[in-house]
Amino acid sequence: MGSGRFLLGKALQAVLTLFFILTFNFFLFRVITDDPVKLLTRTQGVELSEEQQQQLKEDLGLLKPLPQQFVGYLGDTLRGDLGISTFVAPGESVTSLLSGTLPKTLILVGTSTIASVTLGLVLGIYGGWKRGRALDMSSMTGSLVLYSMPEFVLGILLLLLFTKYLHLFPSGGYKSVQGNFTGVAYVVDVLNHMVLPWITLTLAYIGEYYLVMRSSLLDVLGEDYITLARAKGIREKFVLRRHAVRNALLPSVTLIALSFGFILGGAITVELVFSYPGLGKLSFDALNQFDYPVLQGIFLVFSVAVLIANLAADLLYGYLDPRVRTSR
Amino acid sequence: MKGLRRAVAGVAVAGVIAGLVLSSSALAQDASPTPDEEIVFVAGTTNDMRTVNPLRAFEAPEFEVMDLNYDLLISYSKDDLAAVPSLATEWAQSEDGLTWEINLRDDVTWHDGEPFTANDVVYTYNLIAENELSGVNYLPFTDSIEVVGDYTFTWTTTEPTTAPLTPPYIYILPEHIWGEMDLAEVKKFKNYPNMIGTGPFQLTEWEKGQSWTMEANPDYWGGAPKIDKYIVRKYDNEEAMVTALREGEIDYIGDLSIDLFESLEGVEGITTNVGPETAFAQMSFPQCVPDSPDADVDCTSTTGHPALYDHDVRLAIVYAINKQEIVNRVLQGYGSVGTTVIPPYNRWRVEPAELIEYDPAEANRILDEAGYVDTNSDGVRNMPGGGDELNFRFYLRSESQESTTAGEFIAGWLQDIGITTEIKSVTDSKLTDLYIANDFDLYIWGWGVEPDPDFQLSTYTTRECGFWSDTCYANPEYDALYEQQQIASSIEERAAIIDEMQQIIYDDIPETVLYNYNSLEAYDSAEWTGLEENLSPKPQGFLWQQYGRHTALTVVPLALAGPSTNPVGDTGISAGVWLGLIGAIALIVVIVALVRRGRSEEDLA
DSSP: OHHHHHHHHHHHHHHHHHHHHHHHHHHHHHHHOSOHHHHHHHHHTOOOOHHHHHHHHHHTTOSSOHHHHHHHHHHHHHTTOOOBOSSSSTTOBHHHHHHHHHHHHIIIIIHHHHHHHHHHHHHHHHHHHTTTSHHHHHHHHHHHHHHHSOHHHHHHHHHIIIIIISOOSOSSSSSOSSSOOOHHHHHHHHHHHHHHHHHHHHHHHHHHHHHHHHHHHHHHHTSHHHHHHHHTTOOHHHIIIIIIIHHHHHHHHHHHHHHHHHHTTOOHHHHHHTTOOSHHHHHHHHHHTTOHHHHHHHHHHHHHHHHHHHHHHHHHHHHHOHHHHHOO | OHHHHHHHHHHHHHHHHHHHHHHHHHHHHHHSOOTTOOOEEEEEESSOOOOOOTTTOOSHHHHHHHHHHSOOSEEEOTTTOOEEESSEEEEEEOTTSSEEEEEEOSSOBOTTSOBOOHHHHHHHHHHHHHHTOTTGGGSTTEEEEEEEETTEEEEEESSOOOGGGSOOOOOOOOHHHHTTSOHHHHHHOOOOSSOOOSSSEEEEEEETTTEEEEEEOTTOTTOOOSSSEEEEEEOSOHHHHHHHHHHTSOOEEOSOOHHHHHHHTTOTTEEEEEEEEEEEEEEEOOOOOTTOOOTTOOOTTOOOOGGGGSHHHHHHHHHHOOHHHHHHHTSTTSEEEOOSSSOTTSTTOOOOSSOOOOOHHHHHHHHHHTTOOOTTSSSSOBOTTTOSBOEEEEEEETTOHHHHHHHHHHHHHHHHTTOEEEEEEEOHHHHHHHHHTTOOSEEEEEEEOOSSTHHHHHTTSGGGTTTTOSSOOOOHHHHHHHHHHHSOSSHHHHHHHHHHHHHHHHHHOSEEEEEEEEEEEEEETTTEESSGGGOBSSSSOBSSSOTTOHHHHHOEETTTTOGGGSOOSSOSOOHHHHHHHHHHHHHHHHHHHHHHHHHHHHHHO
């Protein structure tokens, strides 16, 4: 028994899921595109004779039987070769395209997720604890408004407010196109461009964590063992911290883990509002232009991220709630 | 003990932040404009650039970059777009009309310092003519193109032609770079970095999907541009782009949508310009008749609705469309009713002999007479004899608000004459696939037309089916006229033929031009001059993306005498960062305080 087997089981499960993802990703794009060579010739504007097309198919390994193609795909993917972009950046390798955009998304969406999780949880705990107080009521209303507002609407409102009327932040992009900054000035310039999308994403998601945390804390506070703890004379603060919050955190952990998985999916609408060149914008462009290799790469990164986040959540669950480890 | 460690950590964090703030403020001051600051003109666009290989390019920003990076042999005059010397200084046609002798400038160098000679021109033209690459229509009836001297070459044709005066829209490429590659390599060539041309600018930086920078060529044979750099910045959000123009982050926007254009009118420091009507939007009908006798065209897999092969149905549809209403309500007046396939700014345009005007009663009469009546009383007309209903798949471009709205109006008018449509909104890429496969009933798209209409007219020839042809229109009479206009001996003769060709398309209706529209531009006139003064062509011209790129050479900051008074965009660090930093510090302080307080109480418990 014990955590060793628990860990092993989870890891095995993840590997199986990964295999399923790879399989699905392979066949999905075989189903969507009937003739990749035709697609390639269209997007590259090259007219090819029959023999050249046949040659190209052979070069791309499209004449081999499907199982053999699949094995080749698995090998390429594991080696980090995700193919060549056909349209978004013709001729560039998908791997380099992804590694160029990934950090930008990670910084923007990653830090804003951490911020909204932190703020959401803190406000949620406070709201559940001091239900009905002024701060609870105002953060409740605020959360509902922000949570129900589409994030791109919030983005455009902030853009108009801060850029058009207050003249504070640049209108988009991730750095200035002129004045080649280096060192600290470069960092500051990049941060300056990131402020608005960052605030948008943070505000847009606080509500989600706030509401979940608040309601699960309220549930827990009604439990008998809380009453018992109080009866034992434990100070309220420690009732909250050691008994209530720890148990109430479980639903939030799932939510947080999922959100971290989705970080790599980027924030399509917000990235578009602010022309921020992250993964969300890349997937939008790739989808718009039928750049299947790029899409395939994004799908893979995205699903693997969700997979890892889920695995992390499972493990964290095991730590937070020992029952999970030993059940089964 | 613990407390001490935390205190030290706190001091360290505070120190790092203070250092960051101080150093960035120092750098921010460095970044503010000084008298030797580069002069940079920044344009915004929502259209991306994908390739700068002239053989593969088709998007407007790609042509803009190539226009500045390369030269044409013969260029366009500022006022009326007539042919004027560029790399070619003079040209003469032989007595029999079959040979053109063309002299070139002898003082031109490529961006990499190599001298430019006749070999480069001959290489480029032969590359395109021999391999029938993009641009081959400018080199009709080519027999041979040969070098005569260092700065002279001849172009011999099998038929007399005035085509060299079109002028050929072919960028002259350096043989010492392109000549090293075989055809397959040439077609795949990325052409960046080191995009070598002879033009006034050179593409030096390109962040895909974000921005591209062109640096001025100080040795340009036509005189160095007055700006040091031209940068194009790509936006995904037009609203943000317009805000950037108001804020002075960017200096120019072309191709504005109507609402945003109007929002900029009357804004202090911004000058708007209603440019010429160089483009049109058309609604196309399938013309690839499945049992077409033409051997060149394979129409077996076409899926067009059979009713649309009938001229009567197409004519009735044109009668049913209220084009003036589209101009008034969709274009809000920034355009005109579409008629022939050459737009109004063009001197080759002719108005149709007899205008088909909005008349739904006439549309109904034509359909009734031709036997398209509603046989099953469901409000929709059927094929003669009670066959399929007149229900058409109608593809609209998700990338163009105007054409989508126009399409919705049209769907309503067609309903009025008993024709239903299924509107499908698709991306341009998808629509390209559909029209090339002849897999549509109706769609709306458009064309921007060059000063010389040769290319536009070529798109209606039979051999363009599967390539540039919107509809696979096939008309031998039209094809013959197309060749005749290429060998016309005089402008007048050519004009007469082109008039006839426009009339044929108007009468046959393979497509109907819905509207011509103005190009809408705006620029930061508080900072720049040299644009409005050099509008081209006259009288209603472009501010920036012109044939002959006049303003790219003349644009200059208002305060050229002292560029120090001319802030170059947003080089400084905005107050936003300070706000952000202060917020971050406050957040850290609060968190540290909370943690410390919590911990200390816990220690006590």
